[in-house]
Amino acid sequence: MLRYLPFLLVLALWIYAFIDCLNTPEEQVRGLPKVVWVIIILLFGEVLVGPVAWLVAGKQRGGATGGPAGGPWQRDQRARFVAPDDNPEFLKSLNGDAKDGKDGKKDDAALLEDWEADLRRREEELRRKETGEEPKSD
Known part of the structure; x- marks a missing residue:
């Protein structure tokens, strides 16, 4: 070995x-x-x-400052990754700030109500098709 x-x-x-x-x-x-x-x-x-x-x-290696030695490319010019626990937008979304409708987003309860209403409408349409009833005009 x-x-x-x-x-x-x-x-x-x-x-x-x-x-x-x-x-x-x-x-x-x-x-x-x-x-x-x-x-x-x-x-x-x-x-x-x-x-x-x-x-x-x-290959050009990093100098004492951590960047490349003498090259035009700088490490600080790259897009930096921000961890989720350091990202203010992500932290706001955890607190519920982004869900209160300020950004044009609906909260979970309103979305659930919309889905249920759509489901009821579709079920009613299927029942009408099976029985041959004419749709009601609203």
Whole structure:
């Protein structure tokens, strides 16, 4: 079992470098075009030259501030994900603020009444069709 460990580590590094290269935006690729890096990783993956070269020289890495070093792409310019417990709109919807009709939405009781009225109307239409009665004019 232990004799397979080096092979598995090389394979894991190879797969990681390949996926990292594919997911890296073109603006962050250094030195060579992205397609060339993919070919290098695939061709020289078994001897670790390709994946190590990609990880060392192929991609711009984050600097001390957490963003990319010297690149035009900034992490702060991306749309940030806000967790539901930090999202004010979501928290308002939990409190029932969004259900009181202020936003043109009906509350649950009004929706249920509408559905029941529609169901009664449809059942009455079916009964009339089965018995052959003429519809009542409202």
